[in-house]
Every structure is written in structure tokens, then in C-alpha cells.
Amino acid sequence: MGNKRWPAIIATPEMRSSYDTVIIGGGGHGLATAHYLAKNHGITDVAVLEGSWIGGGNTARNTTIVRSDYLLNASFGLKNFALKLWGELSQELNFNLMYEPRGYVDLAHSDGELEHFTIRANAMRLGGASVEILTGQALQDCVPELDLNSAARFPVAGALFQPAGGVIRHDAVAWGFARKASQAGIHIFQKTPVTKINITKDKVNSVDTPQGRINCRQVFISVAGASNQVASLAGLDLPIHSINVQAFVTEPVKPALKTVVNYNAGLSYISQTAKGEFVLGGASDGYNSFARRGSFARIEDVLARALQMFPFLSRLRLMRHWSGTADISMDGNAIIGQLPIDGLSINCGWGYAGFKATPAVGHQMAELLANNATPDLIKPFTYDRFANGAEIDDAGAGPYPWHH
């Protein structure tokens, strides 16, 4: 019975007492870093330590959307590089990630908002991305079921359309990177939380786990919602807050929606899976949380906005509902790079924007760890930018993480 001939996706090696590089966090970003360390730099003396299990965290809890429609060059550059990599990864990993570039539609609800979207579209074009502003019949043709005619509190004025945006099977991303890294000889340990980061004379020398101590030259922290707790093991305070983000899946129906659509008066994003389910997500619950338990106010909010776009959704039932702990920084953008302790680097603060950037972060962090120098694409995302006044604030929302 069952799939007896299916081998385990990752090996279960004996833990050695020493590795060159330790990656704390076996999420998409950590595993992508492991993969690119092996592939691009031939470095396989690496241990990935995951406190829980592969595919149990935010990598498999998001709404699977990938896109690169960001205004600021730093934000756009990294995510657009990721889009290019997503297109290559099913082949490279020999794992079907089901990348479907069905197009991403970002709805504007006033002429002023559409003007601002046009600025963003132009910035993206300057960066080499293909993007259009759609209005009227062109938008209706792109999203035939979108309700553009009913009297609405927030009518649709138009949309930014990015054809390369779309969806990817998110758990396959975790498994695909894990399998490839494992095949390359990198050791991945599940249920292995780091309990201590040992530092001597401002230099990392080892980490402690329940299975013993691992001596290492460098440590890379990539643990999303647990960033503050893990960084505190090294005595560091981070400008990061953990928030709860919810997602929902309806019962499956026939194909009715090709693109990914985002409603901006409030926040509600929706796509239809290949199986026919609608996947919905929204803004964070709006306050610090590690509970992985959402508030009803946000559920109502996301669904009400989805109905504004697609009234027929009112007849569907929700099958599943879940949430994850996302870490968001004081300017809503990630912190990536070296920390003020020698041999210690971090990737955190992605909020609910991290999944789409997974391969780009892995690619760039692998380069940093291999060469001990920060590559250009991640240079702006420094840990010390808050002290220096060099925030990357796409939303202009200031130091209130739950507003981003």
C-alpha cells in the first residue's frame, strides 16, 4: 500500500562536531542559501539546523504569490532577480515547483492611486520589467469575473499588471531546495533548535543544540518569526516585530480566475489553484503575536474585500484557514547581511513579502558567505540602516511595523 518506493527527500546523517558554515533555520531562504552555496561556490561543509520540520513554517504557510512590483530600486531589484530564478528552478532542482506566471493584477481604487501605480510601473520598466497599466475594457478582458460595474464603496479605477507575476507551489520550494542541498552533501537536521550561539572576542565559534555543540567558522540566521529570539542568543536586539498573517482556502470549483488579483482599499489578495480552490490572504492582524492564531476581524475584512471583487465567492465555503508568524522590520523591508559580530550574518524582517524573494536571498547570501563580502543587490538592506537614517520605506509608513 502507498508509496513504499518513494525515498526520503533528505538524508539523515550523523551530526559532526564541526562545520564550516551553520545555517540556523531550514525555511525556504535558509535552504536556498544552502543550495546555492553548493551549486555556485562548491561549499558543502554546511549544516542547516531547523528547530521544527522542513515545510512547517512560513515557506508553506503563505499564499504562494510571486511578483516584483516594488517602487524602490532596492526592493524591486532583489524580487525581480528572484522572478528570473523562479523560472529556472524546476529544471535546476529537478523538482516541479509548478511556477505559473499567470499575471499579477494590483487594483487601484482612485485616480490618485492609479497615478501612483503608474509611477511604480515606470520605475519597474526602468529596471527592465514588463508591466502595464490597465483600465476599463482592457482590465475586464484580463480578469473577466472582476466586478467593475456594481456600486462600490471603493470602485476600481484601474490596475497595475505584471505578466511575470503568478504562483508557485510553496511546499515544493521547501522540499526542492532541501533535497538538492542534501544530495550535494549538505547536512540538514530537523527538530534541532539552536539553544546558544557562542562568541569569543566578538567572533562566533560555535552553536549549541540539544544534540551537542557544533564548532563553526560562520553562522547565518534565517528564522523569520523567531528572529528576535535567535538573535538574542548572540546578545543582539533587532528592529523587528513578529506579527500574525492569515490565509484561507475555499472549496474547489471550476476555473474562474487566471490571474492573481490584489485589492488595495484595505488588503485582500486572491488566486485560484490548479485544483480549483481560491486562496486568499490579507493584511496582518495588526499587533505583535507569536500565537499563529488569527482574529475574526481580519477574516471578515479579507473576505468582505474579496466579495467586492468577485461577488460569486459568497456562495463558496472556506475549507481551511491558518496563519503564520511573520517578522516585519521598522521600515517594512528586510534586513540582510553581516552583523556587528564577526562570522555572524542574518536574513530577517521580510514580513509577508519573503516567499517571493526566496531564491534571490539564497543566491546572494551564498555569495556573501562564500566571499565574505556583501553583494550589490543586498547592500542596501543593512542591519545598521535604522541607526544611520537610511531606511528603505516603500510604504512611507514610518517605524510602525504593523502598518507596513
Place this chain on the structure above:
Amino acid sequence: MLLITCPHCGPRDESEFSYGGARRIWPDHDANLDQTETAMQDWHQTLYLSSTPSNPSNPSGPLTEIWYHGGGCECWVEIIRNTKDHSISNRQKGHAS
């Protein structure tokens, strides 16, 4: 859904409030930022990090935080909420500002 007890209005739904984040203790407002490096560091610490070691800004556990009761008395309310399970274990008096 949180039920926040406002010292002026009684137990009220979370939707009446806006979140203000961790309770912060602000540095000296009159400090000359141009002349003292420590004043800059203090403001950075308070604004972006944990304003006091006793109340880290993003704990997995009890957090002393403030909420603005815009849908009620229009005062800031200080509570202690456990971020692991959203239980509100302690309620203190509201404070102005």
C-alpha cells in the same frame, strides 16, 4: 479577537482600538542630538529597538503595550498581553498622551 478592558469604558472589542506597540520610555526630549552621541543612541534604541531591557519590544511572552481607544474615550490604555496566546494578564490605568 481581543477583549481589551479600558479603565474608563470597560471591556471593549479590539476593533475600537489602534495599536501603539510596546510601551516605551522616551529619552530626554531636550537632549542636543547634534552634540551627544549617546543621545542619538538612546533615541535609536527607544524608537527602533527595545526601549528598556525589562520590556523587550518583541517578546514571545508577556508584552507591556499601549492601545489607543479611538472608538471610545480617546485615551491611551496600557495592558500586559501574552503574545503567545493573546491572554491579557494585567490591566493598568490608562494614561494620557
